[in-house]
Amino acid sequence: MKALRLALTGAIAGAAMLAGPAMAQAPGSPTLDAIRARGTLVCGVNTGLAGFAQPDSQGVWRGFDVDYCRAVAVALWNDASKVRYVPTTAQNRFTALQSGEVDMLARNTTWTLSRDTSLGFDFPAISFFDGQGFMVKASAGVRTARDLNGATICVQPGTTTEQNLTDWARSNRIRFTPVVIERVEEAVGAYVAGRCDAYTTDVSGLAATRSAQPRPAEHQILPDVISKEPLAPAVRHGDQRFADLVKWIHFGLVGAEELGITAANVQQAAQSDARPDVQRMLGRSGELGQMLGVDNAWMVNIIRTLGNYGEIFERNLAPIGLQRGPNALWTNGGLQYAPPLR
Amino acid sequence: MSTSTADPRQNSAGPPRRPIRLSWSDERLRGIVWQLLVVGVVLAIAWWLWSNTVHNLEVRRIATGFGFLDREAGLPIGEALIPYEPTDTYFRALLVGVLNTLKVAVVGVVLATILGTLVGIARLSHNWLLSKIAGFYVELIRDLPLLLQLLFWYTILQSLPGPRQALNPVDGVFLSNRGLLLPFIEWMPAHNWALLALVAGFIGTLMTARALRARQYADGQPRKIWPAAVTLMAGLPLLVWAALGAPFTPDVPALRGFNFQGGLIMTPEYFALLLGLVTYTAGFIAEIVRAGILAVNQGQWEAAQALGLRRGDILKRIVLPQALRVIVPPMTSQYLNLTKNSSLAVAVGYQDIVSIANTTLNQTGQAIEGIAIIMLVYLTISLSISLFMNWYNARIALVER
Numbered sequence: 165m166k167a168l169r170l171a172l173t174g175a176i177a178g179a180a181m182l183a184g185p186a187m188a189q190a191p192g193s194p195t196l197d198a199i200r201a202r203g204t205l206v207c208g209v210n211t212g213l214a215g216f217a218q219p220d221s222q223g224v225w226r227g228f229d230v231d232y233c234r235a236v237a238v239a240l241w242n243d244a245s246k247v248r249y250v251p252t253t254a255q256n257r258f259t260a261l262q263s264g265e266v267d268m269l270a271r272n273t274t275w276t277l278s279r280d281t282s283l284g285f286d287f288p289a290i291s292f293f294d295g296q297g298f299m300v301k302a303s304a305g306v307r308t309a310r311d312l313n314g315a316t317i318c319v320q321p322g323t324t325t326e327q328n329l330t331d332w333a334r335s336n337r338i339r340f341t342p343v344v345i346e347r348v349e350e351a352v353g354a355y356v357a358g359r360c361d362a363y364t365t366d367v368s369g370l371a372a373t374r375s376a377q378p379r380p381a382e383h384q385i386l387p388d389v390i391s392k393e394p395l396a397p398a399v400r401h402g403d404q405r406f407a408d409l410v411k412w413i414h415f416g417l418v419g420a421e422e423l424g425i426t427a428a429n430v431q432q433a434a435q436s437d438a439r440p441d442v443q444r445m446l447g448r449s450g451e452l453g454q455m456l457g458v459d460n461a462w463m464v465n466i467i468r469t470l471g472n473y474g475e476i477f478e479r480n481l482a483p484i485g486l487q488r489g490p491n492a493l494w495t496n497g498g499l500q501y502a503p504p505l506r
Numbered sequence: 507m508s509t510s511t512a513d514p515r516q517n518s519a520g521p522p523r524r525p526i527r528l529s530w531s532d533e534r535l536r537g538i539v540w541q542l543l544v545v546g547v548v549l550a551i552a553w554w555l556w557s558n559t560v561h562n563l564e565v566r567r568i569a570t571g572f573g574f575l576d577r578e579a580g581l582p583i584g585e586a587l588i589p590y591e592p593t594d595t596y597f598r599a600l601l602v603g604v605l606n607t608l609k610v611a612v613v614g615v616v617l618a619t620i621l622g623t624l625v626g627i628a629r630l631s632h633n634w635l636l637s638k639i640a641g642f643y644v645e646l647i648r649d650l651p652l653l654l655q656l657l658f659w660y661t662i663l664q665s666l667p668g669p670r671q672a673l674n675p676v677d678g679v680f681l682s683n684r685g686l687l688l689p690f691i692e693w694m695p696a697h698n699w700a701l702l703a704l705v706a707g708f709i710g711t712l713m714t715a716r717a718l719r720a721r722q723y724a725d726g727q728p729r730k731i732w733p734a735a736v737t738l739m740a741g742l743p744l745l746v747w748a749a750l751g752a753p754f755t756p757d758v759p760a761l762r763g764f765n766f767q768g769g770l771i772m773t774p775e776y777f778a779l780l781l782g783l784v785t786y787t788a789g790f791i792a793e794i795v796r797a798g799i800l801a802v803n804q805g806q807w808e809a810a811q812a813l814g815l816r817r818g819d820i821l822k823r824i825v826l827p828q829a830l831r832v833i834v835p836p837m838t839s840q841y842l843n844l845t846k847n848s849s850l851a852v853a854v855g856y857q858d859i860v861s862i863a864n865t866t867l868n869q870t871g872q873a874i875e876g877i878a879i880i881m882l883v884y885l886t887i888s889l890s891i892s893l894f895m896n897w898y899n900a901r902i903a904l905v906e907r
């Protein structure tokens with residue numbers, strides 16, 4: 165385990181040393197070339213968070229983030245199964261992407277300036293607007309986050325969560341004792357066992373964790389949201405073509421919802437919907453797919469297999485109790501907005 | 507060359523030197539050429555790796571260098587031996603990590619040695635039950651992965667009652683899933699001086715013991731060390747403390763709000779890691795101690811028995827000192843193992859150097875620098891242990907007659 169972790173983090177060093185200089189400079193997309201040559205997409209996901217990425221009882225990965233990996237595979241090969249999932253902890257996910265161990269991250273990762281610049285990533289589009297919250301035992305009698313003065317709080321290292329927590333405590337003059345545990349099961353386990361008075365992470369993560377407890381009603385998510393967590397897939401900086409593909413898959417999913425294209429009606433719409441934007445999106449006219457370097461039927465295939473943004477949300481996140489909230493379409497007062505596909 | 511089994515008297519002079527001929531048939535010239543070639547190739551590979559790394563990091567816009575060390579860390583740390591705030595620098599955060607590693611490694615080595623020695627001796631005991639229990643312990647502990655054992659201890663400690671229902675065996679002592687709390691005193695500069703006096707007293711005691719032993723060798727009279735020891739190690743610190751005004755304000759832990767305030771705390775994270783490392787390493791040390799004792803010739807026991815010494819005395823005065831020479835070298839690697847295994851700390855939420863360096867490299871993206879820091883820290887600690895143990899080994903080796 166220790167060796168594995170060190171090896172993982174050490175891998176960046178090795179890969180950065182061994183990758184040929186020529187590859188990084190070539191025009192086109194080194195990432196897409198490598199993915200095509202390999203025949204599978206290697207997607208970094210989290211180690212298991214209900215609703216976002218978790219193997220089901222058959223060992224098949226399912227979840228909101230997983231669907232983003234699958235969408236890329238469908239765009240490339242019209243085959244959602246051509247993905248290899250690499251579970252990453254909050255701490256080792258970035259080295260995994262930097263070193264080329266994974267092609268992309270779809271792992272509730274917050275888009276921040278330093279990750280975008282000095283870590284060498286790009287965040288093509290915000291797939292989920294989130295914020296950080298706290299979960300406490302319902303029996304603890306805590307009503308707002310400010311009641312947590314003096315509390316012990318469990319948190320995962322290598323996250324924006326731990327940094328926001330210290331910022332928040334500083335600006336609200338709150339003293340707390342951190343318990344910092346790398347693996348999510350153990351961090352949650354420590355909170356459940358009572359080692360910590362509260363567990364903090366993205367509200368979506370709290371909802372997922374709460375829903376996975378034997379008695380969810382015993383846990384309460386406090387109303388306070390202390391940060392902005394725009395969760396986005398991440399790719400390596402400098403491979404614009406691959407970043408474009410991931411970006412427009414997200415916008416395609418949102419655009420399809422705007423247009424009312426669903427898994428059920430997409431085939432029909434491709435045949436008979438005469439609206440020009442539908443025709444373009446579904447590859448009946450224009451060459452949007454080719455501009456991205458994939459088949460023109462990319463959106464038909466993606467929506468047929470996975471549904472549009474709203475369907476992906478409902479399928480994965482409604483069961484853990486998440487509402488659309490800021491992730492509603494802009495037309496419904498939310499923030500999800502797709503630039504024109506033309 | 508290897509055929510030179512000549513007269514040993516010639517050895518000191520060495521083989522006669524002859525000038526190098528500039529010909530491929532000259533063995534020495536060939537040797538030099540090959541060595542230059544190998545060194546050249548290694549250097550070329552190193553240079554290529556280095557420049558390629560720098561280039562790739564640049565292409566990917568990944569930051570490089572150690573400039574991040576004096577940026578604000580902003581990471582929360584649960585327990586620190588020196589004052590730490592999230593507004594402090596990464597350098598200080600890493601220093602806290604190093605000290606936390608040392609805190610568990612040093613205490614762990616001492617406790618594992620004591621426990622391991624006791625179990626090793628117990629395994630050789632004539633008491634059937636005792637030796638069987640010791641044997642069972644050794645087999646069990648050595649066969650289970652350490653990570654599993656750490657998680658086991660951590661889970662056990664977490665299942666203690668919460669702070670409100672904390673066990674309170676004696677006044678001021680609380681045991682709960684927040685840790686073990688002990689009453690302490692409010693620490694003042696006078697206490698630092700008293701501590702310094704204790705160290706000085708300890709050194710003084712060692713020196714006195716040496717002087718006394720020298721005199722015993724001279725006239726055969728055994729002399730008592732304890733009066734000097736008590737004066738130097740208890741009297742001296744007390745005197746210093748009293749001279750500085752004898753400050754004494756008890757600091758008793760009390761439940762306030764969510765947690766206990768005041769007193770000394772041993773967190774479940776530290777305790778689980780320490781417990782896991784000590785019990786695990788002690789299993790190996792026990793076997794080393796057992797092997798060391800068995801390596802001492804049976805005749806030594808018999809001779810000592812013939813002198814009428816008791817079993818405990820034989821062990822203490824005759825056998826263990828001789829066994830030490832067998833025990834010390836493998837012990838070094840156990841100490842190194844314990845130190846390196848302490849890097850599993852993050853699994854049980856103890857923030858050692860690996861945990862903090864990993865978070866640092868995650869936040870700054872500078873994996874190569876982060877790994878370099880971790881390696882440097884472990885290398886320094888390991889080399890220090892090795893040097894100390896080699897010195898100690900050389901010292902006890904001289905005892906041989």
Ligand SMILES: N[C@@H](CCC(=O)N[C@@H](CS)C(=O)NCC(=O)O)C(=O)O
Pocket residue numbers: 210211212213252253254271272273274275320322323324325346347348365366368369370393395
């Ligand atoms: N969005 C935050 C936090 C992301 C994060 O790692 N969250 C945790 C808690 S919900 C998680 O996903 N853990 C799952 C795992 O470690 O596998 C970030 O990008 O730093």
